[in-house]
Amino acid sequence: MIDSSEFFLYENPDESTVSPTAMTAILQTQKLRVEFRTRELRQPVKIALQGLDLQVNAGEVFGFLGPNGAGKTTTMNVLLGFVPPTSGSASLFGIDVRQPIARQRIGYLPELTYYYKFLTAEELLRFYAKIFSLSRAETDKRIPELLKLVELEHAAKRPIKSYSKGMQQRVGLAQALINNPDLLILDEPTSGLDPLGRMKVREIIQRLKNEGKTVFFSSHELGEVETVCDRVAIIHQGELKTVGRVGTIMGNYPTLEKAFLNIVGYQPQTAP
Amino acid sequence: MKTIFAIAGVVIKELYRRKDFYVLFALTALITLAAAAVHFFHEPNIIRYVKDLCLLLIWIAAWIITIATTARQIPMERESRTIFPLLAKPVTRGQVVLGKFFGCWLASGLALVIFYLFFIVVTGSREHYWPLLEYFQAILLQWIMLGMLTAMTLLGSIIFAAPSSTVTIVLIAIFSIWFLSPHLNVVALHNPEPMRDILYAAYFILPHLEFFDLRERLVGDWGLVPWSACGLAALYAAAYTGLFLLLTWLGFRRQNLST
Numbered sequence: 001m002i003d004s005s006e007f008f009l010y011e012n013p014d015e016s017t018v019s020p021t022a023m024t025a026i027l028q029t030q031k032l033r034v035e036f037r038t039r040e041l042r043q044p045v046k047i048a049l050q051g052l053d054l055q056v057n058a059g060e061v062f063g064f065l066g067p068n069g070a071g072k073t074t075t076m077n078v079l080l081g082f083v084p085p086t087s088g089s090a091s092l093f094g095i096d097v098r099q100p101i102a103r104q105r106i107g108y109l110p111e112l113t114y115y116y117k118f119l120t121a122e123e124l125l126r127f128y129a130k131i132f133s134l135s136r137a138e139t140d141k142r143i144p145e146l147l148k149l150v151e152l153e154h155a156a157k158r159p160i161k162s163y164s165k166g167m168q169q170r171v172g173l174a175q176a177l178i179n180n181p182d183l184l185i186l187d188e189p190t191s192g193l194d195p196l197g198r199m200k201v202r203e204i205i206q207r208l209k210n211e212g213k214t215v216f217f218s219s220h221e222l223g224e225v226e227t228v229c230d231r232v233a234i235i236h237q238g239e240l241k242t243v244g245r246v247g248t249i250m251g252n253y254p255t256l257e258k259a260f261l262n263i264v265g266y267q268p269q270t271a272p
Numbered sequence: 273m274k275t276i277f278a279i280a281g282v283v284i285k286e287l288y289r290r291k292d293f294y295v296l297f298a299l300t301a302l303i304t305l306a307a308a309a310v311h312f313f314h315e316p317n318i319i320r321y322v323k324d325l326c327l328l329l330i331w332i333a334a335w336i337i338t339i340a341t342t343a344r345q346i347p348m349e350r351e352s353r354t355i356f357p358l359l360a361k362p363v364t365r366g367q368v369v370l371g372k373f374f375g376c377w378l379a380s381g382l383a384l385v386i387f388y389l390f391f392i393v394v395t396g397s398r399e400h401y402w403p404l405l406e407y408f409q410a411i412l413l414q415w416i417m418l419g420m421l422t423a424m425t426l427l428g429s430i431i432f433a434a435p436s437s438t439v440t441i442v443l444i445a446i447f448s449i450w451f452l453s454p455h456l457n458v459v460a461l462h463n464p465e466p467m468r469d470i471l472y473a474a475y476f477i478l479p480h481l482e483f484f485d486l487r488e489r490l491v492g493d494w495g496l497v498p499w500s501a502c503g504l505a506a507l508y509a510a511a512y513t514g515l516f517l518l519l520t521w522l523g524f525r526r527q528n529l530s531t
């Protein structure tokens with residue numbers, strides 16, 4: 001049985017509003033470390049994550065930020081069971097991520113969305129529904145709902161190869177929701193989309209939040225993170241730099257982007 | 273099992289929505305029709321040779337379809353990144369391997385049945401002779417052999433980076449096995465030690481595809497093979513298939529998948 005663990009969450013000690021609050025941890029990592037060994041001789045081991053402690057609670061939209069190569073995707077890869085942790089632990093709904101059942105209640109949207117191009121959106125969703133062992137009646141009810149949500153009803157019977165990038169991203173979102181997940185893991189969901197596409201994806205995330213879903217997503221679009229996230233974590237060179245409410249992290253900075261650049265230690269270069 | 277068959281279903285859909293199957297079918301159909309045409313020249317003996325040629329073509333076309341379909345499955349899942357949303361669901365890597373295996377095996381069986389049906393209808397309508405049970409036995413044994421080949425190709429697909437490398441290497445391996453393994457014991461007799469032992473070991477280790485080849489029996493009309501022999505051949509193929517699948521799973525589960 002899938003169970004949730006109760007624990008006390010402490011925000012970043014740097015924050016002024018440290019308050020232990022009883023919350024339900026949906027996603028948790030403890031002292032998570034990931035090392036990659038290169039095949040070349042005498043090459044040092046690459047440390048992708050070092051001692052990452054994260055907790056994402058039920059019902060929150062959690063932004064996971066960091067520059068390229070910071071370890072965001074590696075964290076997601078561990079959470080999804082693609083990469084085993086070198087040490088430490090990661091769990092979803094209190095279940096070790098190495099157990100396939102941990103992924104029963106999650107939906108995942110990868111950064112670059114490619115699906116079986118020879119299938120139609122409807123066939124793709126039916127395939128994933130089978131994997132979740134959804135009944136035929138439930139599948140028949142769920143597919144039109146999802147296609148409506150992502151505004152793809154008109155293209156349901158067309159092969160995915162004929163879709164635009166934005167449509168592919170939206171079919172990706174639909175597949176991530178097929179099992180009506182309690183936790184959504186989105187890896188840069190608006191990457192490469194035009195402003196309209198971004199807005200649509202943002203609206204969907206907002207709608208899911210209103211339905212009480214937990215969303216864990218990485219993004220480079222800090223404006224978007226500022227708009228939709230309850231809390232954010234900033235990671236740099238495999239280390240967690242800060243975690244907390246968006247407003248708290250922004251502090252006196254006018255934008256989250258400025259706060260982010262300061263946290264990751266970005267020094268603007270002055271002209272000689 | 274639902275997951276395995278869902279994955280297999282996608283493989284089958286892919287086969288009939290791609291062009292390679294139709295190209296091979298058209299080619300085989302053309303030569304099979306040529307076999308039917310030989311009657312027009314009133315050469316009753318030559319039809320045997322043409323039938324043999326058609327069966328050989330079906331045999332090779334089935335290999336090509338099986339190897340080409342199987343070799344691209346896991347590498348393409350990785351290249352097109354469809355493996356990530358798939359494994360992000362409650363799916364194990366073992367289920368992916370089995371799903372791909374059953375999908376490719378069923379797809380190759382489907383292709384085999386279509387090839388044979390065309391061949392049987394064309395030759396039967398010319399000869400007015402329908403040894404259906406013999407044909408069924410030939411299809412069944414060939415399909416069982418294709419299962420072994422599917423598993424072998426899946427193993428190759430997780431070892432070699434590109435599907436084209438897998439296709440080339442497996443095709444070379446399978447043709448070598450087909451030509452050499454039935455004769456290795458004879459070659460061993462004419463060699464000194466330790467070569468003799470090495471060749472004998474290879475004779476027993478390499479799969480014997482000739483156990484599944486009933487083409488000569490069909491052409492010569494030699495009747496049915498005892499069903500017990502078919503059963504033994506199936507067990508023999510199952511052992512190799514199981515071994516190849518186990519090795520594939522062991523290799524695939526160790527691979528780090530990074531998005």
